[in-house]
Amino acid sequence: MTEHLTPHEGRKAPAARTTAPADPRGALLRSPEPTRDGGGSAAAAQARAGDVPSDAHVPPSGEHSQSSAYSAHSAAEPDPHRPRPVPDSGVPAQSGPGPVGPPDGEERRSGQPRPPGSGPVSMRRDGDRLRFVGAATRRIARGIDLDEIVMGLCRATVPTFSDAILVYLRDPLPVGDERPTGPLVLRLRRSDRLRSIEEGGEEPDTDGGSTLPALQVVQPDITDITDVMGSAELCEVQPGGALAEVLRGVRPVFADSAAARAALPELLGEGRTLPGGQRGILAPLRGRRRVIGAAVFLRRPDRPAFEADDLLVAAQLATHSALGIDKAVLYGREAYIADELQRTMLPETLPRPTGVRLASRYLPAAETARVGGDWYDAIPLPGSRVALVVGDVMGHSMTSAAIMGQLRTTAQTLAGLDLPPQEVLHHLDEQAQRLGSDRMATCLYAVYDPVSHRITIANAGHPPPVLLHLGGRAEVLRVPPGAPIGVGGVDFEAVELDAPAGATLLLYTDGLVESRLRDVWTGIEQLRERLAATAQLTGPDHPPPLEALCDEVLDMLGPGDRDDDIALLAARFDGIAPSDVAYWFLEPESATPSRARRLARSALARWGLEEMTDSVELLFSEVVTNAVRYASRPITLRLLRTDVLRCEVGDDVPQLPRLRQARATDEGGRGLYLVNKMARRWGATRLSTGKVVWFELNRS
Numbered sequence: 001m002t003e004h005l006t007p008h009e010g011r012k013a014p015a016a017r018t019t020a021p022a023d024p025r026g027a028l029l030r031s032p033e034p035t036r037d038g039g040g041s042a043a044a045a046q047a048r049a050g051d052v053p054s055d056a057h058v059p060p061s062g063e064h065s066q067s068s069a070y071s072a073h074s075a076a077e078p079d080p081h082r083p084r085p086v087p088d089s090g091v092p093a094q095s096g097p098g099p100v101g102p103p104d105g106e107e108r109r110s111g112q113p114r115p116p117g118s119g120p121v122s123m124r125r126d127g128d129r130l131r132f133v134g135a136a137t138r139r140i141a142r143g144i145d146l147d148e149i150v151m152g153l154c155r156a157t158v159p160t161f162s163d164a165i166l167v168y169l170r171d172p173l174p175v176g177d178e179r180p181t182g183p184l185v186l187r188l189r190r191s192d193r194l195r196s197i198e199e200g201g202e203e204p205d206t207d208g209g210s211t212l213p214a215l216q217v218v219q220p221d222i223t224d225i226t227d228v229m230g231s232a233e234l235c236e237v238q239p240g241g242a243l244a245e246v247l248r249g250v251r252p253v254f255a256d257s258a259a260a261r262a263a264l265p266e267l268l269g270e271g272r273t274l275p276g277g278q279r280g281i282l283a284p285l286r287g288r289r290r291v292i293g294a295a296v297f298l299r300r301p302d303r304p305a306f307e308a309d310d311l312l313v314a315a316q317l318a319t320h321s322a323l324g325i326d327k328a329v330l331y332g333r334e335a336y337i338a339d340e341l342q343r344t345m346l347p348e349t350l351p352r353p354t355g356v357r358l359a360s361r362y363l364p365a366a367e368t369a370r371v372g373g374d375w376y377d378a379i380p381l382p383g384s385r386v387a388l389v390v391g392d393v394m395g396h397s398m399t400s401a402a403i404m405g406q407l408r409t410t411a412q413t414l415a416g417l418d419l420p421p422q423e424v425l426h427h428l429d430e431q432a433q434r435l436g437s438d439r440m441a442t443c444l445y446a447v448y449d450p451v452s453h454r455i456t457i458a459n460a461g462h463p464p465p466v467l468l469h470l471g472g473r474a475e476v477l478r479v480p481p482g483a484p485i486g487v488g489g490v491d492f493e494a495v496e497l498d499a500p501a502g503a504t505l506l507l508y509t510d511g512l513v514e515s516r517l518r519d520v521w522t523g524i525e526q527l528r529e530r531l532a533a534t535a536q537l538t539g540p541d542h543p544p545p546l547e548a549l550c551d552e553v554l555d556m557l558g559p560g561d562r563d564d565d566i567a568l569l570a571a572r573f574d575g576i577a578p579s580d581v582a583y584w585f586l587e588p589e590s591a592t593p594s595r596a597r598r599l600a601r602s603a604l605a606r607w608g609l610e611e612m613t614d615s616v617e618l619l620f621s622e623v624v625t626n627a628v629r630y631a632s633r634p635i636t637l638r639l640l641r642t643d644v645l646r647c648e649v650g651d652d653v654p655q656l657p658r659l660r661q662a663r664a665t666d667e668g669g670r671g672l673y674l675v676n677k678m679a680r681r682w683g684a685t686r687l688s689t690g691k692v693v694w695f696e697l698n699r700s
Contacts, residue, residue: 132160133313137320145332146173149324153295153317154192161313162281162297164193168235168267169285169293169325175333184237184244186267186293193298235267243267247284247291252314254306255280255296267294278305283318287326295321338371341398345405346567350378353386354642355450355576359546361554361568365396365511372565373400373441374509375408379415382685382692383648384450384640387415388571390507391443391485392462396565403439407431407485411445418687421445421458422492425485429460432486440486444479444507448499450576451640455505458494460485463510463520466528470502470543472535474528501575502543506531506553511564530556546572580607580641586624588631588651596624596637600647603639612645615678615697620647622671623693627651631690644680644696652690 143149242262373393461484513523
């Protein structure tokens with residue numbers, strides 16, 4: 001289909017038409033004065049005879065409303081580049097290609113008539129057209145997305161150039177150089193029209209967009225235009241059809257031309273008619289590579305018909321709109337890619353580890369720069385612990401986002417090895433140096449243990465976290481700042497702090513607290529005060545809801561305060577009470593499995609979970625037996641009672657067990673099969689000192 005809509009290169013315009021330059025400011029659209037007798041209007045004849053001064057403005061008959069419409073539009077949006085008018089010296093200015101008549105004095109002396117269209121009235125109308133095209137194209141160019149550009153075309157032309165407009169675009173619109181597949185389908189994107197005051201109010205567009213407000217213009221009935229505005233929404237262009245021929249030609253055509261009469265029913269739908277005479281223009285919209293749609297300009301029967309030079313105006317509007325739409329589609333694709341890249345770089349959902357609740361926020365630096373180097377993460381660790389990570393790569397570009405993705409993946413891998421926080425930062429520093437000499441980032445890595453109610457934090461040049469206590473006191477934690485990741489040759493230090501139940505830890509990037517209007521420490525102090533004030537509203541015994549707290553923190557940003565993207569991670573520490581934990585050390589002996597069953601039975605009876613005894617004993621015995629078979633040091637057993645029952649068995653053997661199907665002759669190998677069938681979840685995690693095998697059961 002695309003090949004049939006490519007314009008013929010080198011096609012020559014008819015000899016009687018004067019083409020205008022592509023730049024609307026450098027073009028002067030000449031309009032000959034229409035006359036009925038071929039000799040000009042009576043007013044023009046009087047001007048040539050000397051009865052009317054040559055600088056007097058006497059519009060031709062039937063054209064006053066059109067000229068005043070152009071002038072009104074130009075007055076509303078003056079062109080700052082238009083030169084100041086100069087007094088008429090009797091010598092008409094050159095108005096573009098074509099002959100220019102002699103001065104008035106020479107005409108009187110020679111008796112030769114001046115060429116049509118070279119008089120002051122025509123030049124004034126030419127100037128009005130030129131100013132209108134300049135203002136309209138500027139309005140179209142102001143749009144940055146597809147809807148804004150199409151709306152700009154509609155509102156720039158109604159009611160100045162036309163009383164109604166229909167804009168059709170390809171569905172779907174091709175992006176860049178990609179070749180569209182399938183048939184060419186045009187969808188009615190927007191339809192605007194001038195409405196008389198008798199109609200009142202507003203009515204929606206065909207495509208659901210907004211319309212122009214009702215204008216205070218009293219006009220006769222315009223039902224013929226109203227009928228056209230209800231055109232079909234979709235139109236499939238038939239190859240070799242009349243509409244395809246018009247689109248291939250690219251040039252605007254009058255609606256009463258033979259080509260348009262054959263093409264418009266295909267576009268508007270059968271039975272749709274246009275006002276009689278030259279009161280409609282069908283203008284193809286051609287982008288950089290191909291035709292992407294069409295625009296139909298309409299005028300009421302009581303308004304002067306379109307002239308030949310109005311085709312040039314329509315061509316200018318169509319060209320600017322089509323190129324703007326092409327750029328808007330490319331911009332939309334780039335924005336989509338940026339959004340998808342940033343979305344995949346950040347976690348889609350946060351985990352729900354035992355003993356802690358999490359909430360997060362991410363704000364890009366701006367709508368036009370939606371990717372950045374800020375990230376956050378929450379990674380479950382063995383022993384019901386959770387790693388909380390927030391980092392910031394220098395800059396907020398596609399490169400920063402790519403580096404952020406690599407560092408985040410590295411942090412997840414290192415967290416799976418259960419390394420201490422300072423070791424994680426050390427390996428991240430080495431990874432950043434391998435990525436490049438100028439790859440720098442800040443990062444804060446914290447590990448929360450809900451059983452011990454402690455948190456271990458290591459910092460690499462990142463703003464310190466803020467801890468909001470249950471009583472409402474907000475505290476900036478004293479954490480060694482460290483050097484940013486990528487510097488190399490530096491050590492990182494970790495500190496262990498209390499994490500009381502009910503407290504909230506807030507991790508953030510510097511975009512939240514630093515801007516051109518304030519330094520980072522001023523912003524941190526404002527954040528601390530904001531958290532304390534928010535906690536006071538809910539009372540000392542009730543911490544603020546976590547999601548609402550994140551929104552409240554972001555509300556502290558003023559309109560000019562955000563210069564960088566922002567990542568925010570909030571963790572509410574619930575912890576696990578000591579009464580809900582049972583912990584034992586057992587030697588790897590043959591009697592250990594039976595002893596483990598007795599200890600589990602005793603703990604379940606203490607918690608009132610006797611109905612789970614059989615399942616726990618069976619699975620606990622299978623996992624402990626496997627650990628006793630290979631361990632050389634004491635094994636650890638732990639039961640955690642939360643909303644589920646979690647059982648953990650640790651040993652000093654780093655090899656992880658694998659689920660396999662036992663053969664009929666095998667005496668073992670069925671323990672993990674039972675665990676997989678009966679447990680809610682199970683897993684195995686390698687530690688620096690061995691491994692932990694765990695499983696969870698739903699509480700009855």
